[in-house]
Amino acid sequence: xxxxxxxxxxxxxxxxxxxxxxxxxxxxADLKTFAALGVHGTCAITSVTAQNTTGVLDxxxxxxxxxxxxxxxxxxxxxxxxxxxGMLVSSGIxxxxxxxxxxxxxxLVIDPVMAAEAGGDLxxxxxxxxxxxxxLPLCKVTTPNAAEAGAIAGIPVKTREDAKAxxxxxxxxxxxxxxxxxxxxxxxxxxxxxxxGTFTRVPGDFVKGGTHGSGCTYSAAMTAYLARGESLExxxxxxxxxxxxxxxxxxxxxxxxxxxxxxGKTLEEMERYRVLRDVKAAVSILTESPDFAKLVAExxxxxxxxxxxxxxxxxxxxVEGRIVRHRNRAVPVGCVDFGASRHVARIIxxxxxxxxxVRAAVNVRYSEKVLTACREIxxxxxxxxxxxxxxxxxSMDWGTAxxxxxxxxxxxxxxxxxxxxxxxxxxxxxTSATEVAKLAVKLAGRLK
Numbered sequence: 001x002x003x004x005x006x007x008x009x010x011x012x013x014x015x016x017x018x019x020x021x022x023x024x025x026x027x028x029a030d031l032k033t034f035a036a037l038g039v040h041g042t043c044a045i046t047s048v049t050a051q052n053t054t055g056v057l058d059x060x061x062x063x064x065x066x067x068x069x070x071x072x073x074x075x076x077x078x079x080x081x082x083x084x085x086g087m088l089v090s091s092g093i094x095x096x097x098x099x100x101x102x103x104x105x106x107x108l109v110i111d112p113v114m115a116a117e118a119g120g121d122l123x124x125x126x127x128x129x130x131x132x133x134x135x136l137p138l139c140k141v142t143t144p145n146a147a148e149a150g151a152i153a154g155i156p157v158k159t160r161e162d163a164k165a166x167x168x169x170x171x172x173x174x175x176x177x178x179x180x181x182x183x184x185x186x187x188x189x190x191x192x193x194x195x196x197g198t199f200t201r202v203p204g205d206f207v208k209g210g211t212h213g214s215g216c217t218y219s220a221a222m223t224a225y226l227a228r229g230e231s232l233e234x235x236x237x238x239x240x241x242x243x244x245x246x247x248x249x250x251x252x253x254x255x256x257x258x259x260x261x262x263x264g265k266t267l268e269e270m271e272r273y274r275v276l277r278d279v280k281a282a283v284s285i286l287t288e289s290p291d292f293a294k295l296v297a298e299x300x301x302x303x304x305x306x307x308x309x310x311x312x313x314x315x316x317x318x319v320e321g322r323i324v325r326h327r328n329r330a331v332p333v334g335c336v337d338f339g340a341s342r343h344v345a346r347i348i349x350x351x352x353x354x355x356x357x358v359r360a361a362v363n364v365r366y367s368e369k370v371l372t373a374c375r376e377i378x379x380x381x382x383x384x385x386x387x388x389x390x391x392x393x394x395s396m397d398w399g400t401a402x403x404x405x406x407x408x409x410x411x412x413x414x415x416x417x418x419x420x421x422x423x424x425x426x427x428x429x430x431t432s433a434t435e436v437a438k439l440a441v442k443l444a445g446r447l448k
Contacts, residue, residue: 017086024259053254137174210258
């Protein structure tokens with residue numbers, strides 16, 4: 001058998017860039033982005049940087065032949081259809097990359113990296129002209145920020161009109177399309193397609209979070225979407241959405257510019273699936289129990305669980321419409337979904353602020369027999385007094401916090417004896433919905 005293998009179901013892409021020892025930018029950001037977007041990522045390293053969130057402390061550039069050897073090794077074995085470049089450092093490396101593009105015929109996205117977000121030059125001044133003359137004409141799209149666009153086009157880029165002028169000049173130099181990213185302008189990206197002469201605005205807003213590696217992540221996402229067959233406009237829009245989520249999900253990692261988190265949204269979606277599955281299993285435990293109906297309050301009850309680091313009611317899954325008692329059985333009124341119960345969500349969110357391990361709760365009927373049974377099986381108990389509740393506060397937020405402060409940690413049980421128009425209630429807290437469901441069934445079994 002000769003020639004390249006058949007096109008794989010999962011597209012194969014390549015990043016030709018430097019490494020970041022801090023894990024925030026370069027091939028670290030690229031490969032995480034590729035994985036998150038469902039393409040197989042390969043790499044050719046151009047430089048090994050000693051880098052952290054404060055900047056590039058040192059760099060050890062590879063020989064141009066070492067870069068070309070990596071490209072050759074991958075492309076003679078795998079069907080690489082799209083590649084992106086990042087830190088290219090020198091004229092020699094740029095020329096080897098251009099030779100690789102011509103030889104293997106993969107489509108190219110150029111991220112014309114010139115400086116690190118955290119600080120430090122990544123492209124030698126004499127290499128810029130070689131990038132413009134020998135590599136830029138080979139690319140399908142380039143993704144400069146305002147400063148990079150200005151350096152390539154030879155004009156300052158400070159406004160949207162400047163970005164348009166620069167994009168045209170860059171296209172005239174041979175690029176098939178240009179995206180001037182808006183992170184250093186007004187957060188709006190500008191896509192220019194040379195073959196049609198059309199501009200497309202991709203609007204956006206500045207969001208809070210770390211931005212170290214955002215340019216790498218954007219160009220890697222653009223490469224992945226194009227490899228998956230998306231149009232330039234769709235790839236530009238989806239890449240922007242992706243990098244925004246990576247910024248929002250960034251995690252403090254050092255004393256300088258925090259790195260983006262390309263897999264943050266993927267991990268959150270995984271946790272949401274896990275939480276939904278756990279709450280559904282917990283509901284089955286409660287509804288299949290012949291005893292639990294004895295613990296269902298007059299107003300019904302609910303069970304919920306939050307994702308790790310939950311911050312809002314929409315991060316907590318519970319039963320829509322609560323669980324009610326019908327013919328001596330516990331019956332869920334609706335389905336399990338996120339944001340279904342603000343009541344149980346506020347209990348969980350308040351507990352999470354004190355102990356991130358406590359992510360689940362179920363509320364049940366109050367009685368002295370229930371509290372006695374709780375203490376008999378060794379559960380820790382605390383309470384709050386609704387009569388002391390201040391005005392203009394969330395009852396469950398305030399009450400849960402009061403009970404936790406009184407106990408000096410998160411107890412297993414938080415109860416209140418009600419007030420005018422408010423039914424007394426007992427809440428069981430734990431690390432998962434299935435854990436508190438099993439505890440509730442055990443508790444119900446002790447009631448005569």
